[in-house]
Structure formats: C-alpha cells, structure tokens
Amino acid sequence: MSTVTVNSAPSLPSGFTSDDFEVFLQSRVEPVWVTQRRRVAFELFQAKSAEELDPEEWKRIPARAFRPEKFSLTGKAAIGFDTAQLPLMQNRAEFEGAVVHVDGSATESRLTEQLAAKGVIFGDLATVLCQQADLLEPHFATKAVLPDTDRFAAWHGAFWTGGTVLFVPKGVQVDAPLYSLVALAQDGVADFSHTLVILEDGAEATLLEETASGSPDIAGLHVGAVELLVGKEARLRYVQLQNWNQKSWHFAHQCGRVEGNGSLQWTVGGLGSKLAHIHQDVHLDGRGAEAQVNGVTFAKDRQCLSYYTQQTHNAPDTRSDLLYKDVLTDESRVIWRGMIKVEPEAQKTDGYQRNDSLLLSPTSRCDAIPGLEIEADDVRCTHGATAGRVDVDQIFYAMCRGLTEHEAMHIIVQGFLQTVTDRIPVELVRETLDKAVEVKLGIGE
Amino acid sequence: MSSILKITDLHIAVDGKPILKGVNLEVKQGEIHALMGPNGSGKSTLAYALAGHPKYEITGGDIEIDGASLNELDANERARLGMFLAFQYPVTIPGVRVADFLRHAVTNRRDPDRKEGENLMPMREFRQELRGRMNELGMDPEFARRYLNDGFSGGEKKRMEILQMAMLKPKFAILDETDSGLDSDAVKVVSEGLSSLAGPETGVLIITHHERLLEFNRPQFTHVMLAGRIVETGDASLAHELHANGYTTVRERHPAEAAEEQAEREETLATV
Structure with a gap:
C-alpha cells in the first residue's frame, strides 16, 4: 500500500487513484476549464507521487505515520451535525456574511443584500465557480498556489472540493469581518478546501476563517490551499485559526500576492492537528506593497506544527514584517523555517522576520531556522529567533503575590504572546486566541 | 485581635546544606523589626523560607500565623494568608x-x-484604588500600563514592590534589602512610602545594611543574625550601633557562631 513518506510512493493512495479520480470528476458539476485544470493537476500528482519528497524540507517533519489511504472524500456533510456546538469565533459575533463547510461540502453560504448590491461576492467555491466562471478563471490556482509546486499542491489541485471565495470589486470597502468555517464531523473524511480572496484595486475587506473538528476522536485530513490576491492600494486582513482536533493531519499551501501600495495583514493561529505542515508565502509584487504576518502557535501533547514561511520582495520599496510566537508544552514540537527573498529589482526593501518560542516543558522542542536570500544591494533585512523556558523565578514571584502556579504560568504565556496579540486588530480574534490558550493550558475545561 | 507571626526553632536547608539552624522570632501586626547581620548569615534565606520558596526546605521547626502552621503551604497560599516578600531583585x-x-x-x-x-x-474599583496608591507613592499613573518591572530602573522596581505591598495589605511584610542599590533620594522615597503605607495592620521585618530605611521606619526590635541563628535582639539603638561599628563586637560576644561562620566561609572558598 502506498504511503506518503520521504520516499516515493509506489502507487497512489487508495481513494485517490485514477479510477477514483474519474468517479470523482463525474460527481462534480463544474465548467470545462475547471475539469481541465483538475486533470493537469492529477497528472502532476501522479508524477510527483513517484518522486521523492524534498528531503531537505521533510527531514524535520515526522510524517511517517501518515496513511493517506485511511482518508477519503465524501460528497455529503454529516447529517444533523450542528456547527453551533463548536466553541469558536462564530458564536461570539454577528457577521455580514458567512460560509460554512462540513466534511468538504457547503452547508451555509450567506451575504447581506447591502454587500451583494455593491458587487461583493462571498460564497462557497464550488457554486461561485459555476456562477462566476469568467470572473474567477484568471485567478483560480493560476497566480498564488500552483499545482506543480509539490505533491500536496497537485493532490489538492486535482481533488479540491469546497472552499470559500471572497471577491471585492474596485474601490469597495467592506468594513465588518466576513466569516468562514471549515469543519470535519465524520471519522476518516478528508477536507480539500480552497480559499480564494480577490480584492480589486482600492478594495478593503477582513476575512476570518477557522477550522474545527466535530469531536476530539475523529481522524481527519486537510489538504488545503489559500490564495489571497490583493490589488493596488487594496487592504486585506485575513485570519486563519487552525483548530482541528489532535487526530487530524493538516497540509496546506497558502500564498498571498500584493500589488503596488496594497497591504496584507495575515494572522495565523496554529492550535490544532496532530501534524501540520504549512507553506505560507507572501509576494510583494508592486512598488510600495506591504505584508504583516502574525503567527501564534500553541503545541501540546505530541503535536507537531511546522510552518515554512517565505516573504518574497519582487518590487522596490516593499515591506514585510513577520512575527511568530510559539508556545510549546509536553512532548510537542514546533518547526519554523523562514525565508526572506529579495529580487534584484526590489531595492529599498525592508524585510523583517522573527520567531520567539516559549518552552513550558523540558521535553518540548522548537526548531527555528531563519534565512535570507538577497539579490538587491540597497535593502534592510533583519531576522531573529529566540527560544526560552518559563523562568522559575517568574513563577515564584507571581506566587508570592497570591497567584497559583497555574495562574502564574498563564499570565507568563499571555505576556509572552502580548507583542503579537497587540498586532491583531480584530478583538474577536484576540479573544478567541486567548480562550484557546486557556483551553490549552487546561483552564475552564 | 492582632495577628502574630511566630517562627520557632526554624531549620532550613538549600540543596541539602543547612543554612538556618534554629531561628526564633515573633512579629506582631503593627510592629517593625529590623534584621541585620553580615553577608551569608542567613537573612535572605529566612525571607525566602517565610515566603515559601520551594528550594528552601524546612528541615525542622515551625512557621505559624496565629498558631496555624504555614510549613506545608506554598507561596501562593501563604500570600493569600497575608505574607508578603518585597524582593531584593524584583523579577521582570x-x-x-x-x-x-x-x-x-x-x-x-x-x-x-x-x-x-x-x-x-x-x-473600576480596582483602578480607582490603584490610582490612589500610586498617587500616594508619587508614581506616574502610566506605570500601571507598563509591563511588570520591564525596563524599570532600580528605584522604580523597589517602588513597585512597595506599591504591591500597599495594594495587597499583608499582615506581615518582609523587605529584603529593599534599600540596596538605590541612591539616597530613592531610599528616601521608598522609606517614606513604607512608613506611610505600613500601618497598624502590618508587621514589618526589614532586612537591611543601611540606616536610612530605619530612620523613617524606626524599629521596636533589632535582631542580629550570625551563622544561621539570631544571636542578639535589641532596640533601635542596636541597629545604630551595628551600622556605626560593624559586626566585630557581635562576633566577639558570640565566639561559637563566629567560628562557625568562619568555617563556612573557608568551605565556600575551598569549593570555588
């Protein structure tokens, strides 16, 4: 049987063979060009499955226990599953638009009439691709996440199921956040969701997205993609909180592209999953483009969270600023490999990347590997990484003021995360992260 | 009824090494006690042991408030009962x-x-109270928004300890060299703060080398530690005498402890 390991897989995983692919295609109702792209991606998936995964990339990632054949796509959401039970952002606010996917199928898709009247499109990808085929064709999987990137990107490109699309026309500003939930409710189901955000020139929007499992016991797989296309002078705030249960595998390619004077503020919360391996790239394509990347991760038990981030400066006068903060406990592991790339024409670039980790247990481990590849000569690029343990003196000091050891640990963790949470402009997200941190620390369970 | 902190024949070891070898002390709410003694005599050990530092193991004796033993309580439980330690080196x-x-x-x-x-x-209630206390201590209200001791000067850190004491209203406050490392202006501020805030509800144990702190907070009792024991207790004049003349005469009066102190010093030097 095939397995995805560092070695090449002798055959495609069951459920994702060429026969399965043909059956899958027949179940889809979609434009011809979409099917065509799937076929191209499937051929790539076949070819790349026969090749070794990049050993340099995968040597740190404990994916040996991953058995893709244990997961399959399903055309149906779990019956009677109520996403309102999930203790997440959705119950904490009213949104002007929301898209919900369960087990790969859309179960809710709504947008206020006011926003629709302004030309804003917000809905589930499968439906919007049919309704707005011409609008999406130039953007979908052509600019940001390409199927020829690697085996997982190709796998996703062939088999993607649901996903969320946000399109904001030129100059339109959407003030209130929109919301997207991706949930898995059945055991052994794979989610291949695809998020596509297109902001035309001068548009503004905020999209809050989160993932969740229906129960702690179901095994899940996510092979996802996120594409964020930010036009000239457009401003996008995108938040993704990955909050699967600890029996889920999470593989994703996530990429944002920003045109001249556009701005992307991207916040990542890495909380759940057994193993997560995410490529998060930002490309600054036009003069004056900027991106701020904020990452908060909290790993416990035997979780392994891996983030490979890249900030690519393709144009002059561009700025990128990445700050990840990782909290680790038990036997968990966080891997962060960051890269700032500056192309020869991207003079006057200002690039920054930093990863700080706080280890709450002696058996947790963080690998932080910053990197720079600079081909322009007039730039300012800085990087840094720190790893520290909770200081026993801090705990004792706080206890001397009447805080329990647990409370002391909690405030120290919150304090550690403060510099990154200060950068998150949406209070709802800060609150949700705070709650998630409390749960991870075992408070309020 | 005023509470009593009673320390009886207290023995403390750190990493198995005995440091306190039978300390007896009684502090009542509202009293001010000074604790003096040469370096290494066990003053800070007593402070940490009273606060409940896990590294300071009680190998004998008792710490009690109003007859209830604190021996088995952790630092947080002791703090809630009204024990307070102002740190020599406040933590960021x-x-x-x-x-x-x-x-x-x-x-x-x-x-x-x-x-x-x-x-x-x-x-709202908390802020109002905090602002009031900060005002009494001459602190900029902006301090409340700063990160705890982060980037604070030595004087600011010590003032922060006094502020915390004022807010927590402990029954017993131990000040571990709160005046060390401060210039005389800063010592004055801290001393005045302490004297205005430690009222009849707080029993204070001041560990110090300096007289300045005691000028504003005149002790009813002065204790001298030598080699892990309190060897003498007097009034404010004893503190004055020690400050003026050092510990030579104390050592002369207590040759056994002085010899023990000397032996420990030599042992420490030998292991360095």
Missing part, C-alpha cells in the same frame, strides 16, 4: 501589565478561596 515579567498582574493578586488576597477563572475584582 514581559508582556504582563502591572495593573493586570496586581488585579489578579489583589483579588486572590481578598478572596483567598478564589479559583482560577473566577471573577476578578471590578475593574
């Missing part, structure tokens, strides 16, 4: 605002049975 906790930290601390002190996650004291 980055990212934690002074106000947030103190609101937790004060709530737990006033509601000792509070469990984590239960309500904190009302923000």
Whole structure:
C-alpha cells in the first residue's frame, strides 16, 4: 500500500487513484476549464507521487505515520451535525456574511443584500465557480498556489472540493469581518478546501476563517490551499485559526500576492492537528506593497506544527514584517523555517522576520531556522529567533503575590504572546486566541 | 485581635546544606523589626523560607500565623494568608501589565478561596484604588500600563514592590534589602512610602545594611543574625550601633557562631 513518506510512493493512495479520480470528476458539476485544470493537476500528482519528497524540507517533519489511504472524500456533510456546538469565533459575533463547510461540502453560504448590491461576492467555491466562471478563471490556482509546486499542491489541485471565495470589486470597502468555517464531523473524511480572496484595486475587506473538528476522536485530513490576491492600494486582513482536533493531519499551501501600495495583514493561529505542515508565502509584487504576518502557535501533547514561511520582495520599496510566537508544552514540537527573498529589482526593501518560542516543558522542542536570500544591494533585512523556558523565578514571584502556579504560568504565556496579540486588530480574534490558550493550558475545561 | 507571626526553632536547608539552624522570632501586626547581620548569615534565606520558596526546605521547626502552621503551604497560599516578600531583585515579567498582574493578586488576597477563572475584582474599583496608591507613592499613573518591572530602573522596581505591598495589605511584610542599590533620594522615597503605607495592620521585618530605611521606619526590635541563628535582639539603638561599628563586637560576644561562620566561609572558598 502506498504511503506518503520521504520516499516515493509506489502507487497512489487508495481513494485517490485514477479510477477514483474519474468517479470523482463525474460527481462534480463544474465548467470545462475547471475539469481541465483538475486533470493537469492529477497528472502532476501522479508524477510527483513517484518522486521523492524534498528531503531537505521533510527531514524535520515526522510524517511517517501518515496513511493517506485511511482518508477519503465524501460528497455529503454529516447529517444533523450542528456547527453551533463548536466553541469558536462564530458564536461570539454577528457577521455580514458567512460560509460554512462540513466534511468538504457547503452547508451555509450567506451575504447581506447591502454587500451583494455593491458587487461583493462571498460564497462557497464550488457554486461561485459555476456562477462566476469568467470572473474567477484568471485567478483560480493560476497566480498564488500552483499545482506543480509539490505533491500536496497537485493532490489538492486535482481533488479540491469546497472552499470559500471572497471577491471585492474596485474601490469597495467592506468594513465588518466576513466569516468562514471549515469543519470535519465524520471519522476518516478528508477536507480539500480552497480559499480564494480577490480584492480589486482600492478594495478593503477582513476575512476570518477557522477550522474545527466535530469531536476530539475523529481522524481527519486537510489538504488545503489559500490564495489571497490583493490589488493596488487594496487592504486585506485575513485570519486563519487552525483548530482541528489532535487526530487530524493538516497540509496546506497558502500564498498571498500584493500589488503596488496594497497591504496584507495575515494572522495565523496554529492550535490544532496532530501534524501540520504549512507553506505560507507572501509576494510583494508592486512598488510600495506591504505584508504583516502574525503567527501564534500553541503545541501540546505530541503535536507537531511546522510552518515554512517565505516573504518574497519582487518590487522596490516593499515591506514585510513577520512575527511568530510559539508556545510549546509536553512532548510537542514546533518547526519554523523562514525565508526572506529579495529580487534584484526590489531595492529599498525592508524585510523583517522573527520567531520567539516559549518552552513550558523540558521535553518540548522548537526548531527555528531563519534565512535570507538577497539579490538587491540597497535593502534592510533583519531576522531573529529566540527560544526560552518559563523562568522559575517568574513563577515564584507571581506566587508570592497570591497567584497559583497555574495562574502564574498563564499570565507568563499571555505576556509572552502580548507583542503579537497587540498586532491583531480584530478583538474577536484576540479573544478567541486567548480562550484557546486557556483551553490549552487546561483552564475552564 | 492582632495577628502574630511566630517562627520557632526554624531549620532550613538549600540543596541539602543547612543554612538556618534554629531561628526564633515573633512579629506582631503593627510592629517593625529590623534584621541585620553580615553577608551569608542567613537573612535572605529566612525571607525566602517565610515566603515559601520551594528550594528552601524546612528541615525542622515551625512557621505559624496565629498558631496555624504555614510549613506545608506554598507561596501562593501563604500570600493569600497575608505574607508578603518585597524582593531584593524584583523579577521582570514581559508582556504582563502591572495593573493586570496586581488585579489578579489583589483579588486572590481578598478572596483567598478564589479559583482560577473566577471573577476578578471590578475593574473600576480596582483602578480607582490603584490610582490612589500610586498617587500616594508619587508614581506616574502610566506605570500601571507598563509591563511588570520591564525596563524599570532600580528605584522604580523597589517602588513597585512597595506599591504591591500597599495594594495587597499583608499582615506581615518582609523587605529584603529593599534599600540596596538605590541612591539616597530613592531610599528616601521608598522609606517614606513604607512608613506611610505600613500601618497598624502590618508587621514589618526589614532586612537591611543601611540606616536610612530605619530612620523613617524606626524599629521596636533589632535582631542580629550570625551563622544561621539570631544571636542578639535589641532596640533601635542596636541597629545604630551595628551600622556605626560593624559586626566585630557581635562576633566577639558570640565566639561559637563566629567560628562557625568562619568555617563556612573557608568551605565556600575551598569549593570555588
């Protein structure tokens, strides 16, 4: 049987063979060009499955226990599953638009009439691709996440199921956040969701997205993609909180592209999953483009969270600023490999990347590997990484003021995360992260 | 009824090494005691042991408040009962605002049975009280928003300790060389703060080398430590004498402890 390991897989995983692919295609109702792209991606998936995964990339990632054949796509959401039970952002606010996917199928898709009247499109990808085929064709999987990137990107490109699309026309500003939930409710189901955000020139929007499992016991797989296309002078705030249960595998390619004077503020919360391996790239394509990347991760038990981030400066006068903060406990592991790339024409670039980790247990481990590849000569690029343990003196000091050891640990963790949470402009997200941190620390369970 | 902190034949070991070898001391609420003694005599050990530092193992004797033993209680439980230690080297906790930290601390002190996650004291009430205390100590209200001791000067850190004491209203406060490392202006500020804030509700144990702190906070009792024991107790004039003449005469009066002190010094030197 095939397995995805560092070695090449002798055959495609069951459920994702060429026969399965043909059956899958027949179940889809979609434009011809979409099917065509799937076929191209499937051929790539076949070819790349026969090749070794990049050993340099995968040597740190404990994916040996991953058995893709244990997961399959399903055309149906779990019956009677109520996403309102999930203790997440959705119950904490009213949104002007929301898209919900369960087990790969859309179960809710709504947008206020006011926003629709302004030309804003917000809905589930499968439906919007049919309704707005011409609008999406130039953007979908052509600019940001390409199927020829690697085996997982190709796998996703062939088999993607649901996903969320946000399109904001030129100059339109959407003030209130929109919301997207991706949930898995059945055991052994794979989610291949695809998020596509297109902001035309001068548009503004905020999209809050989160993932969740229906129960702690179901095994899940996510092979996802996120594409964020930010036009000239457009401003996008995108938040993704990955909050699967600890029996889920999470593989994703996530990429944002920003045109001249556009701005992307991207916040990542890495909380759940057994193993997560995410490529998060930002490309600054036009003069004056900027991106701020904020990452908060909290790993416990035997979780392994891996983030490979890249900030690519393709144009002059561009700025990128990445700050990840990782909290680790038990036997968990966080891997962060960051890269700032500056192309020869991207003079006057200002690039920054930093990863700080706080280890709450002696058996947790963080690998932080910053990197720079600079081909322009007039730039300012800085990087840094720190790893520290909770200081026993801090705990004792706080206890001397009447805080329990647990409370002391909690405030120290919150304090550690403060510099990154200060950068998150949406209070709802800060609150949700705070709650998630409390749960991870075992408070309020 | 005024509370009594009673220390009886207290023995403390650190990493198995005996440091305190039978300390006896009684402090009543409202009293001021000075604790003096040469370096290494065990003053800070007593302070940490009273506060409940896990490294300071009680190998004999008792620490009690009003007859109830603290021996088995951790630092947090002791703090909630009214024990307070002003640190010689206050600890920095980055990212934690002074106000947030103190609101937790004060709530737990006033509601000792509070469990984590239960309500904190009302923000408005807390802020008002904090502002009042800061004002009395001549502190910029901006301090409340700063991260705890992060980037504070030596004087600011010590003032922060006094502020915490004022907010927590402990029954017993131990000040571990709160005046060390401060210039005389800063010592004056801290001394005045202490004297105005430690009222009849607080018994104070001041560990110091300097007289300045005692000028504003005149002790009723002065204790001298040597080689892990309190060897003499007198009044404020003893503190004055020690400050003027050092510990030579004390050592002469207590040759056994002086010899022990000497032996320990030599042992320490030999291991370095």
